[in-house]
Amino acid sequence: KNQVEQSxxxxxxxxxxxxxxxxxxxxxxxxxxxxxxxxxGRGPVSLTIMTFSENTKSNGRYTATLDADTKQSSLHxxxxxxxxxxxxxxxxxRPTGGGxxxxxxxxxxxxxxx
Amino acid sequence: xxxxxxxxxxxxTATGQRVTLRCSPRSGDLSVYWYQQxxxxxxxxxxxxxxxxxRAKGNILERFxxxxxxxxxxxxxxxxxxxxxxxxxxxxxxxxxxxxxYNEQFFGPGTRLTVL
Numbered sequence: 001k002n003q004v005e006q007s008x009x010x011x012x013x014x015x016x017x018x019x020x021x022x023x024x025x026x027x028x029x030x031x032x033x034x035x036x037x038x039x040x041g042r043g044p045v046s047l048t049i050m051t052f053s054e055n056t057k058s059n060g061r062y063t064a065t066l067d068a069d070t071k072q073s074s075l076h077x078x079x080x081x082x083x084x085x086x087x088x089x090x091x092x093x094r095p096t097g098g099g100x101x102x103x104x105x106x107x108x109x110x111x112x113x114x
Numbered sequence: 115x116x117x118x119x120x121x122x123x124x125x126x127t128a129t130g131q132r133v134t135l136r137c138s139p140r141s142g143d144l145s146v147y148w149y150q151q152x153x154x155x156x157x158x159x160x161x162x163x164x165x166x167x168x169r170a171k172g173n174i175l176e177r178f179x180x181x182x183x184x185x186x187x188x189x190x191x192x193x194x195x196x197x198x199x200x201x202x203x204x205x206x207x208x209x210x211x212x213x214x215x216y217n218e219q220f221f222g223p224g225t226r227l228t229v230l
Contacts, residue, residue: 043116043204043221044157089157101170106156 002027004092004105012111017080021108023073023090031093031100035064035075038087038107047075047088080112117141118207118222126228132193135225139186139207145169146188147208147219148180152201163188164211192227200229 004025013019025033032051036044048057048064050073056065061084063076077084087107093100117140127133139146148160159172163182174180177195182188192199203226206219 041202041224041226043118043206043223045116045221046218049218096170101172102159104157104159106154 002092002094002103004090004103006088006090006105006108008108009106010109010111012113013080015080015082015112015114018076018078019080019110021075021077021088021090021110023075023105025071025073025090025092025103025105027071027092027094027103029094030068030071031095033064033066033073034091034093035062035073036089036091038089040086044089077110082112082114085110085112116220116222118205118220120203120205120222120225122225123223124226124228126230127195128230129195129197131195131229132191133195133227135190135192135203135205135227137188137190137205137207137222139188139205140220143207143209143220144186145208145211145217146182146186147206148174148188148190149204149206150201151204151224152198155201157204160190169211195229197229200227202226 007022034049035047038044050066061078066073089107090105119138121136144165147162149157160174162170180190202224204224205222208217208219210217
């Protein structure tokens with residue numbers, strides 16, 4: 001079954017600290033993996049998109065890694081800020097007959113505190 | 115601001131009723147996607163339209179239907195509403211059909227539907 005599992009489910013860190021969020025998937029075959037940031041009550045915003053051949057991609061203080069062999073990805077946030085408080089969603093795309101299908105993880109809820 | 119607009123922002127209705135949610139994609143985008151996000155649940159893909167035609171179908175109930183008009187805006191119709199249909203409904207748009215899997219989707223602000 002094609003699934004995307006994220007851990008931890010929730011996380012609280014102090015402002016300025018670093019953190020790493022995990023994503024494991026069983027989706028196959030694989031097109032790409034995306035990380036989204038979703039503020040409460042708002043639509044998700046794309047942070048990174050990685051294909052099979054990419055193993056790291058950065059977007060400012062966000063760095064995503066991908067190990068397609070073990071089907072694992074991580075999102076590392078450095079020097080966290082209060083505005084980083086949000087849900088972070090891992091999404092895996094797989095090719096189907098008519099296009100690509102996205103499978104969404106349930107997200108990691110991050111809270112950054114003073 | 116993603117450039118994707120959704121109306122209304124909030125909708126409160128009763129069980130058994132029918133509602134219509136509207137989405138306008140970003141300028142130039144041909145694909146529209148609809149998603150449902152229930153409380154504490156992940157995003158569930160409902161349906162995709164590309165240039166006016168249905169492109170992909172996800173976990174969309176038979177009570178739900180959608181269409182994309184010639185001006186590329188889309189509507190999601192929800193009928194015979196049940197309490198469990200209360201959720202955030204997001205629309206996203208992308209330039210391509212998503213066939214290469216790389217098309218980035220831009221999400222709208224969502225419509226919060228409450229069924230009482």
